[in-house]
Amino acid sequence: MTTLEIAATAFGLASVWLTVRRNIWLWPTGMVMVALYSIIFYEAKLYSEVGLQVIFFILQIYGWHHWLRGEKTELPVTRLSGRQMLAGLGAVVAGAAALGYVMDTHTGAVLAYPDAFITTMSLAAQWLVGRKVLENWLCWITSDVVSVGVYLDRGLYPTAGLYATFLIMATVGYTTWKRSPRAA
Secondary structure (H helix, E strand, O other): OOHHHHHHHHHHHHHHHHHHOOOOOHHHHHHHHHHHHHHHHHHOOOHHHHHHHHHHHHHHHHHHHHHHHOOOOOOOOEOOOHHHHHHHHHHHHHHHHHHHHHHHHHOOOOOHHHHHHHHHHHHHHHHHHHOOEOOHHHHHHHHHHHHHHHHHHOOOHHHHHHHHHHHHHHHHHHHHHHOOOOOO
C-alpha cells in the first residue's frame, strides 16, 4: 500500500459517488484518479490497465464536454436496444481476446486475458457513461467483479477494496439511474 494508491483510491471513490449522483464533477476527479492509476498499474505490470488509464483520461475529457453541452437541458439517461447490447458484448469479447493475446505473447504482462477483459469492458462502460446510457452500470458491475480478483492476485489490496466498493456503488448507480425520467 502506497500513498499514491491511497490517493488514487480516494479520487476513485469520489468520482464514482459523483457519477451515481449524476454530478458533473465526476469528470475532473476521474481524471486525477486515472492519472494516478496509470503509474500504479505500470508498477504492477498490468499493461492493459495502463493503456486503459490513458484512454480513460481522453474519455474523461469527452464525457465532461458531452455533459457540459447538455447542462442547459440536462442530458437524459437513455437505454440500449437488445441489438446494441449484443453488438457491444461481441465487441468487448473480441477486443479482450485480441488484446489478451497481444499482451500474453508480446509483453511480460501478468493475467493478460483477465486484464484485457477489464480493459475492454471498462472502455465500453466509460463510453456509455459519457453518453449517459443506463447500461454503463452493468458493464461496470461485470468489470468490477473481475477487477477485484485481479487486484487481490497482484497484492493491490486498497485497489481491490476500492473496486469492491465500486461494485456496490455501481449497483446503487444502476438502481438510481433506472428510476430517472426517460430511462424506463
